[in-house]
Amino acid sequence: MSDTNNSNTMWGGRFEGGPARVMEKINASIGYDRRFYTQDIRGSIAHATMLADQGILTRDDLDRIVEGLNTILREIEEGRFKFSAALEDIHMNVESRLRELIGDAAGRMHTARSRNDQVATDFRLWIRDTIDRIDAMLVELIEALLGQAEAHAETVMPGFTHLQVAQPVTLGHHMMAYVEMAGRDRDRFAETRRRLNESPLGSAALAGTSFPIDREATARALDFDRPTANSLDAVSDRDFALDFLHASTVCAMHLSRLSEELVIWSSAQFGFVKLSDAFSTGSSIMPQKRNPDAAELVKAKIGRVMGAYVALMTVMKGLPMAYGKDMQEDKETVFDAADTIELAITAMTGMVADLEPNVAALRDAASSGFATATDFADWLVQNLDMPFRDAHHATGAAVRMAEDRGCDLGDLPLSDLQTIEPGLTEAVFEALTVEKAVHGRKSYGGTAPAQVRAQIARWKEKLA
Numbered sequence: 425m426s427d428t429n430n431s432n433t434m435w436g437g438r439f440e441g442g443p444a445r446v447m448e449k450i451n452a453s454i455g456y457d458r459r460f461y462t463q464d465i466r467g468s469i470a471h472a473t474m475l476a477d478q479g480i481l482t483r484d485d486l487d488r489i490v491e492g493l494n495t496i497l498r499e500i501e502e503g504r505f506k507f508s509a510a511l512e513d514i515h516m517n518v519e520s521r522l523r524e525l526i527g528d529a530a531g532r533m534h535t536a537r538s539r540n541d542q543v544a545t546d547f548r549l550w551i552r553d554t555i556d557r558i559d560a561m562l563v564e565l566i567e568a569l570l571g572q573a574e575a576h577a578e579t580v581m582p583g584f585t586h587l588q589v590a591q592p593v594t595l596g597h598h599m600m601a602y603v604e605m606a607g608r609d610r611d612r613f614a615e616t617r618r619r620l621n622e623s624p625l626g627s628a629a630l631a632g633t634s635f636p637i638d639r640e641a642t643a644r645a646l647d648f649d650r651p652t653a654n655s656l657d658a659v660s661d662r663d664f665a666l667d668f669l670h671a672s673t674v675c676a677m678h679l680s681r682l683s684e685e686l687v688i689w690s691s692a693q694f695g696f697v698k699l700s701d702a703f704s705t706g707s708s709i710m711p712q713k714r715n716p717d718a719a720e721l722v723k724a725k726i727g728r729v730m731g732a733y734v735a736l737m738t739v740m741k742g743l744p745m746a747y748g749k750d751m752q753e754d755k756e757t758v759f760d761a762a763d764t765i766e767l768a769i770t771a772m773t774g775m776v777a778d779l780e781p782n783v784a785a786l787r788d789a790a791s792s793g794f795a796t797a798t799d800f801a802d803w804l805v806q807n808l809d810m811p812f813r814d815a816h817h818a819t820g821a822a823v824r825m826a827e828d829r830g831c832d833l834g835d836l837p838l839s840d841l842q843t844i845e846p847g848l849t850e851a852v853f854e855a856l857t858v859e860k861a862v863h864g865r866k867s868y869g870g871t872a873p874a875q876v877r878a879q880i881a882r883w884k885e886k887l888a
Contacts, residue, residue: 451749452509456756460514461500463549465493467542468518470645471625472533474638480536485529492525493518514546515539536637538629540659540747545625547755549646551668554762555617559610561769562675563887566606568776570880573599577876580858581696581786582795591798592790592858595781597871600879605678607883612671620664623648627655630746660746662736665758669733672765676726679768683723686775687716695785700778703771718771725768732757790858794823794833799864803855808847818845832856 472489475481481489496518499505511517516539522530576595583593623643626633632655639651652658689696703718735757739750797819804815821844826833834856841848854860866872869879 448509451512453513453752453755454507454509454511454517456759457514457543457546458500458507458517459755459759460543460546460550461518462497463546463553464514464518464542465497467545467549467625467646468533469493470642471537473645474641475532475535475635477641478636478638480635480637481532485532488526488529489522489533492522492530495525496521513539513543515542536628536633536635537625538627538659540629541624541627541655544627544659544661545623545646547662547758548620548622548624548648548664551620551664551758551762552617554766555613555668558613558675558762558766558769561766561773562606562610562613565769565773565776566603566883566887568773569599569603569606570883572596572776572779572781573603573876574880576781576783577873577880578862579781579783579786580790580862582790582792583871589789589792589795592795592861593865593871594862594873594876595786596873596876596880597862599776600876600883602678602682603879603883605681606675607886609671609675609678612674613668616664616667616671619667621647621649622652622658623650624652624658624661627652627658630656630659656746660743660748660751662740662751662754665754666733666736666740669729669736669758669761672761673726673730673733676729676765676768679772680723680726682772682776683719686719686779687723690714690716690719694789695782696789697782698780699775700780702778703775718775722768722771722775725764728764729761732761787858791832794826795858796833796856796861797823799855799861800833800852802864803852804845804848807849807851808845810845 469490472481472486476483476486496505499521505517505521507517508520511520519530519534522533573596576599579595580592581595581598582589583591583598623639623646625642625646626637626639643649643651652661686697686699688694690699699714699716699719704714704716736754739753743750800822801812801815801819804810804818805812808815810818822833822836822841825840825844826836829836834853838848838850838853841852855864862871863873866875869875
């Protein structure tokens with residue numbers, strides 16, 4: 425069923441009838457691409473200014489266009505702008521309102537451009553702004569992690585592999601691992617920003633334009649490094665959105681890993697940390713419960729972010745040059761992913777900043793599970809000149825002996841240990857304390873408190 429009253433006057437000259445009602449619903453993107461209003465108006469002002477500088481637009485028309493666009497910007501920001509689904513998208517909503525405000529001069533603004541290069545420009549500007557916001561959030565997360573690392577540079581805890589006690593480390597060292605991850609996330613977003621920072625404006629529909637435009641000028645006005653070099657690629661490229669979603673997915677994965685550790689550590693079975701009331705909830709039936717809901721929700725968010733990446737990759741994978749309406753499906757998933765990752769980073773920053781480690785529980789757990797077995801083997805190598813493989817075998821025998829007796833390595837009598845290796849002396853027991861173990865890991869990037877503090881200092885300098 426069609427409705428001729430809904431024919432879009434912005435592009436409908438070719439058509440006698442209007443679109444079916446369902447066509448209006450499936451075709452309109454204004455419900456979500458209204459987010460582009462700041463970028464769209466900024467791009468239009470830059471384009472119109474360039475047209476006037478090139479003599480394509482009169483100065484009088486430019487002044488009216490700029491004044492009208494600034495009026496529209498205020499209307500939107502103040503909630504007074506009436507968006508119309510019949511006008512499809514943010515570009516046509518803005519242009520239609522501009523025509524109401526200033527008359528025919530509004531129609532001259534679209535000279536030498538298309539909605540294809542317009543939306544590509546808006547999208548790049550929006551993702552660039554979003555990356556700048558996310559980067560600031562990641563800095564806050566890193567600072568929260570550094571605060572915990574600094575406070576607990578000497579707090580001993582078990583290091584795990586396969587979620588089994590492996591070697592003692594410090595909580596500060598553990599926190600610094602996530603600092604490194606967040607640092608790489610910043611790098612990925614920064615690289616995405618660097619690659620996307622080219623201006624598609626002036627590529628028009630797909631082939632460029634016959635008007636004597638200055639694409640370098642509009643690129644400069646919008647703080648792009650340069651204009652895109654191929655008009656076909658410029659309007660059909662969404663690599664920048666995929667890059668953003670990839671960086672967001674990896675970041676969400678890092679947050680998910682930390683979230684899972686917080687869930688485990690805050691359980692009664694571990695009791696390593698306490699999450700603050702601000703990031704915990706209770707149970708409707710079990711009054712003793714303290715649930716790490718914020719951590720669990722952050723952990724789950726990767727599904728939405730990774731789903732957005734897969735969705736856009738699926739949209740783009742089979743598209744011929746240049747623009748296809750399929751590409752209208754590029755925005756909602758990106759918007760949702762951006763909202764999700766910003767929320768997750770903010771929640772994680774709060775959880776880390778409020779975290780209360782149980783120093784005693786961490787220390788006790790570090791002493792369990794034969795965590796200093798490697799230090800026993802290292803002592804044999806360093807003091808008895810034993811090949812490491814032989815030391816490994818001897819240590820395994822000592823662990824088996826302790827296991828059979830239900831005690832730790834350090835609790836075995838020296839005489840019993842000497843049945844495994846006669847060269848052992850009382851000095852070996854010094855190596856078997858968790859404090860000695862962590863202080864001994866002094867290699868660059870190791871868990872020794874001195875190394876942890878050095879890395880904290882390096883990161884503080886980097887952020888400064």
